[in-house]
Amino acid sequence: MKKTKIISVILAAIxxxxxxxxxxxxxxxxxxxxxxxxxxxxxxxxxxxSGIDNLKTIDMGPPESESIVKDYTSITxxxxxxxxxxxxxxxxxxxxxxxYTLNAVTSKTKYKISDLKPNTIYQIKITPVKLxxxxxxxxxxxxxxxxxxxxxKVNTKKYKDSVQNISYSVSDMTRPKYEKKDGxxxxxxxxxxxxxxxDSVSSCDTYQVIFKEGYSESMLLPDFSYKNxxxxxxxxxxxxxxxxxxxxxxLWVNGEDYRGKGxxxxxxxxxxxxxxxxxxxxxxxxCGNNTYYDESNHSLGIIQIFISLALDSYGxxxxxxxxxxxxxxxxxxxxxxxxxxxxxxFDNTSSKLKIILKDAEKNVF
Numbered sequence: 145m146k147k148t149k150i151i152s153v154i155l156a157a158i159x160x161x162x163x164x165x166x167x168x169x170x171x172x173x174x175x176x177x178x179x180x181x182x183x184x185x186x187x188x189x190x191x192x193x194s195g196i197d198n199l200k201t202i203d204m205g206p207p208e209s210e211s212i213v214k215d216y217t218s219i220t221x222x223x224x225x226x227x228x229x230x231x232x233x234x235x236x237x238x239x240x241x242x243x244y245t246l247n248a249v250t251s252k253t254k255y256k257i258s259d260l261k262p263n264t265i266y267q268i269k270i271t272p273v274k275l276x277x278x279x280x281x282x283x284x285x286x287x288x289x290x291x292x293x294x295x296x297k298v299n300t301k302k303y304k305d306s307v308q309n310i311s312y313s314v315s316d317m318t319r320p321k322y323e324k325k326d327g328x329x330x331x332x333x334x335x336x337x338x339x340x341x342x343d344s345v346s347s348c349d350t351y352q353v354i355f356k357e358g359y360s361e362s363m364l365l366p367d368f369s370y371k372n373x374x375x376x377x378x379x380x381x382x383x384x385x386x387x388x389x390x391x392x393x394x395l396w397v398n399g400e401d402y403r404g405k406g407x408x409x410x411x412x413x414x415x416x417x418x419x420x421x422x423x424x425x426x427x428x429x430x431c432g433n434n435t436y437y438d439e440s441n442h443s444l445g446i447i448q449i450f451i452s453l454a455l456d457s458y459g460x461x462x463x464x465x466x467x468x469x470x471x472x473x474x475x476x477x478x479x480x481x482x483x484x485x486x487x488x489x490f491d492n493t494s495s496k497l498k499i500i501l502k503d504a505e506k507n508v509f
Contacts, residue, residue: 216262262303266299275287345404384415384479
């Protein structure tokens, strides 16, 4: 709110409120043109402020506060009528600033200052003004004197609203798919769609959705839809994820973003079923019951490498499960991203390989 010297400004009248609204960048050395609602008809009235600093100060005022209502981006102040005052000048100064800015002129004793920053201290100065008797009923009102000013120090509310009643659902899950096009082989990723809903927050302008998986964090920018007091975000994502999701309501004020209180919840997206992989395409013979035999007499280490490559080509990985492994009986967990998909059992005594799905010993690979 820095001062800017302006010769004159003509403002549109706000008749219902009887308020002279002045742009933020407006100085005391200016002529204000506005309209008042003191009569049923629209009457254009001017108030000359060019010499306001040199006006005689009389025993009038200062204004005493009736109430102050603070919000995130506004302050509404109500004060007692000052005897003999015809108008009130409303000045505002933000913390760390040195000069007041004339915000408005009004004949009323209540005014709302808008477009403020959340959690910020403002000094609001109200100065009563008396017009000359000759100018009161004329088009141009001329200040005769001013009363004593009163300064109110007010802190806007910190923005800390949060979203409520969050729910989510997972749909449109796909499996890794083997594709061959133009002589090139490709295996698509397993994907799903997350639909997240929560109660709409009336105070905010938009929302931020933060996904965190392990040490990785990303901010999503989905399109939000609004219906029946609910907000919905649809997010495509890979399967097999365990994610911490945090949703923030956000205010956008004068080019700056203010986040409310985040609400965190966990999202778990199952791994795709392993029915899409056929180990018979990788040098193994299927004997049914999820069992494959290797007839190449490769060592167990080589077989593990083959299996690892086969799984990796479809987006899976496996890691040793030492708790279930025994002599000549090795168990490995199959993972898809950060989710368990099943397990592999290597039986070295018969060169036999068994793959077990997480939920049932069927329809595997």
